[in-house]
Amino acid sequence: MPTEPPAPPAARTPRESESVLGESMMPDQLNNNGTVFGGAILALVDKVGGVVARRHARKPVVTVSIDRVEFREPVFAGEYVVAAGRMASAGRTSMDIVVTVEAEDLMTGVKRRTNRCWLTFVALGTDGRPSPVPALTLETDEDRRLHDIAARRRARMLDDEREEWS
Template sequence: MEGKYVSESATIMSQRMFPQDANPAGNIHGGVILRYIDLAGATAAMRHSRTPVVTKSIDRMEFRAPALVGELLTFKASVNMAGSTSMEVGVRVEAEDLLTGEVRHTASAYLTFVAMSAEGRPTAVQPLLLETDVEKRRHREASERRETRRKERERERVSQRSQQD
């Protein structure tokens, strides 16, 4: 496999927030934001793999500031790492007040997607080609998160075995 550059699958989506997206205080529900984060992340993963993808996990979801009714939310997604069948995608959410032009970083998340074949089985993805120092840093940090998740899964397996004994 030849590989794909991060820029080839980077995705930017925007969505204006309306009253039906909010709670009584006028803040956008976290679940609404999560839905768009997942959609933007999946789009970037599909652009990289050119296959259907499924969400395997959401890692380190951070809500930094409230998003409000009437604001334009922009979801910026890019693949940080590609494994054999999975990809980590980072998504940054920015809220823009359309009247003042003020832009705030409101949320960030890392998601893992698995590429799926037409038969519904995990399938190989192209390697990720890194060009910039930022891309190399994000890839290194994604590799560290992947190793942390692997260790957590192993601890869970050991714990489950000891509970069965």
């Protein structure tokens, strides 16, 4: 007899959902300058963010925003790129996630942080509409620091939206 899935907990910590995704960059991922195409990095960022969001919500999710993507350094073919994502803040149905990207030269072992991005995902119910997610329990100083940054970013975003649509 089919059993009901267990009820989700009221809250989860960032540690419970943090996730890492790595990929060795191949020649077909290069742009016209011979460095890695930004879209390849973005795909990795979006994928790891989606894993974090699904681990936190244990529901299907969609990306609603990828905010302020900065490419601080080029990534080269053959480098091993690792994207690490963690929850920064949970709203009612939305989740703000920060992803940091590091590129490793596999010949030397030297690692460089190349990107940091903020993403918002929304959990969906069986009706395809936004659905509640567990709250976020902040355990460490780093959890609290990222949570504060996420709150300030969201306030700034709402201000910008108000200005753009007024």
